[in-house]
Amino acid sequence: MNLWPWILIACGLAYLTKLSGYFVPAKLLRSPRMMRVAGTMTIGLLASLTVVNAVASGQSLAFDARLGALVAGAIALWLRAPFLVVVIVGSAAAACLRLLGWR
Amino acid sequence: MKLLESPAVKVGLSISIATGLYGISFGALASASGFNFWQTMAFSLLMFSGGSQFAFIGVVAGGGSGIAAMTAAALLGLRNGIYGMQMNALLRPGGWLKYPQAHITIDESTATASGQSDPDEQRRGFWTAGVGIFVLWNIFTAVGALAGDALGDPKQWGLDGAAVAAFLGLLWPRLKGREPWAIAAAAALATIIAVPFVPAGVPILVAAVVAGAIGWFSHGRSDEGMEPDVDPYPHERSRADQADQDSKERNAE
Numbered sequence: 001m002n003l004w005p006w007i008l009i010a011c012g013l014a015y016l017t018k019l020s021g022y023f024v025p026a027k028l029l030r031s032p033r034m035m036r037v038a039g040t041m042t043i044g045l046l047a048s049l050t051v052v053n054a055v056a057s058g059q060s061l062a063f064d065a066r067l068g069a070l071v072a073g074a075i076a077l078w079l080r081a082p083f084l085v086v087v088i089v090g091s092a093a094a095a096c097l098r099l100l101g102w103r
Numbered sequence: 104m105k106l107l108e109s110p111a112v113k114v115g116l117s118i119s120i121a122t123g124l125y126g127i128s129f130g131a132l133a134s135a136s137g138f139n140f141w142q143t144m145a146f147s148l149l150m151f152s153g154g155s156q157f158a159f160i161g162v163v164a165g166g167g168s169g170i171a172a173m174t175a176a177a178l179l180g181l182r183n184g185i186y187g188m189q190m191n192a193l194l195r196p197g198g199w200l201k202y203p204q205a206h207i208t209i210d211e212s213t214a215t216a217s218g219q220s221d222p223d224e225q226r227r228g229f230w231t232a233g234v235g236i237f238v239l240w241n242i243f244t245a246v247g248a249l250a251g252d253a254l255g256d257p258k259q260w261g262l263d264g265a266a267v268a269a270f271l272g273l274l275w276p277r278l279k280g281r282e283p284w285a286i287a288a289a290a291a292l293a294t295i296i297a298v299p300f301v302p303a304g305v306p307i308l309v310a311a312v313v314a315g316a317i318g319w320f321s322h323g324r325s326d327e328g329m330e331p332d333v334d335p336y337p338h339e340r341s342r343a344d345q346a347d348q349d350s351k352e353r354n355a356e
Contacts, residue, residue, distance in 0.1 A: 003138070003142065003163065003169050003172075004142065005169070006169030006170060006172060006173045007142055007145055007146065007159070007169075008145070008149075009173055010150060010155070010159055010172070010173040010176045010177060011145060011146070011149035011150040013173070013176075013177045013180065014149075014150045014151070014152055014155055014176065014177070014180045014183070015149070015150075015205065015206060017177070017180045017181060017183055017184045017187075018152075018180075018183045018184065018186070018187050018205040018206065018208045019187065019201070019202070019205040020184050020187065021183070021184040021185065021186060021187015021188040021189075021190070021191060021205070021208065022187050022188075022190075022191045022196070022201045022204070022205055023201075024188060033318075033319060034185070035185055035326065035329070036318040036319070036321075036323065036324075036327060037315050037318040037319050038181045038182045038184070038185050038318075038328075038329070039182065039318065039326060039327040039328030039329045040286050040314045040315060040317050040318030040327055040328055041178060041179075041181060041182075041311050041314050041315045041318065041328075042154070042179060042181075042182050042277065042328040042329070043274065043277050043278075043283050043286045043287050043290065043314060043327070043328040044286060044287070044289070044290035044310045044311050044313060044314020044315065044317075045154075045158065045175060045178060045179045045290075045307060045310065045311050045314070046154065046179075046270055046273050046274035046277070046287075047274055047286070047287035047288075047290040047291045047294075047310065047314075048290045048291065048293070048294040048306065048307045048309075048310030048311070049157070049158055049161050049162075049175070049270040049307055050267060050270040050271045050274055050291070051290075051291045051294045051295060052161070052162075052165050052294060052298075052306060052307055053161055053164070053165065053263070053266045053267045053270055054267045055295070056165055056294075056298050056303070056306070058165075058166050058303055059298060059299055059300075059301075059302070059303060060298070060299060061295065061298060061299070065261070065264060066263055066264050066267050068264070069261065069263075069264025069265070069267045069268055070267050070268070070271065072264075072268070073267060073268030073271045073272065074271060076268070077271065077272060077275045082121065083121075083125045083128075083269075083272045084124055084125045084127070084128060086268050086269075086271070086272040087125065087128040087265050087268050087269050087272065088265070089268060090261070090264045090265050090266075090267055090268020090269070090271075091260060091261040091262055091264050091265035091268070092261060092264075093261065093264055093268075094258075094261030094262075094263060094264025094265070094267075095259065095260055095261030095264070096261075098258070098259070098261065
């Protein structure tokens with residue numbers, strides 16, 4: 001599958017979204033409902049992406065080494081580790097669990 | 104005044120380094136997900152919004168289609184439109200300046216500007232963080248992409264686990280209080296229920312609709328979820344939280 005067209009459209013949309021903010025009337029800024037939807041949607045998308053990457057395997061659910069990465073990442077975040085450390089901890093947890101034989 | 108004596112520039116530079124560095128994880132994950140070097144660089148050069156970039160490659164890595172990936176990335180970028188409105192009102196860029204300024208309107212540049220009270224400092228903070236992150240994010244994306252190519256089998260190195268941790272790390276700073284946790288839980292549940300029934304990638308969009316509906320119909324803080332991935336002012340914020348806590352305790356007494 002050639003992903004170039006979708007990548008470029010997505011990049012265009014990202015820029016147009018940012019730019020649109022600079023051209024809408026200031027009144028819209030006072031619409032708390034739009035701001036809330038943008039905020040709650042951000043939380044929902046990131047939560048969903050976390051779950052999908054942790055347990056989805058195509059159209060089925062799989063409980064494998066990625067679950068260990070989720071737990072390890074959460075512990076690192078709880079200990080206030082910086083983002084890059086969290087990512088490395090997640091990767092190390094999954095790699096170690098696989099070495100131990102847990103797919 | 105020398106530029107380096109400006110508090111906003113100092114904050115902008117440190118946030119640039121902290122944020123720019125994790126471009127290395129984006130580059131490595133993108134190449135592990137099958138994107139070639141220039142596709143990976145296109146994300147960081149042209150899309151330039153960490154959450155949306157991770158979302159696109161995350162959907163593709165999970166077997167989702169290009170259109171599902173594009174939609175997830177676009178929805179996750181919506182908050183940048185709100186930041187644009189805020190920065191337009193705060194910094195009042197004139198004429199052509201809006202065009203480059205829009206491109207570097209992201210969580211961190213907005214937060215750095217918003218944390219200052221003097222208009223000149225706000226402007227310095229925004230541009231230092233925005234340009235600084237853009238440069239470092241792209242350099243480290245390239246480093247990550249090249250390193251990812253050299254690694255071989257991504258699963259052996261646990262790179263799929265790195266993606267899980269990365270999304271959790273992006274979500275974490277936004278989970279302050281009970282309501283965002285409830286929204287995240289609802290979205291996670293909707294995702295798990297949807298996975299067996301719809302094509303890969305689509306469960307993420309289902310969750311976006313659920314979370315958007317919660318925002319539309321409920322009445323909570325209007326800036327819920329609008330926190331930067333890396334907080335430019337962690338000390339001041341925790342001090343403010345502490346002061347908040349103290350006053351609550353005093354009221355309780």
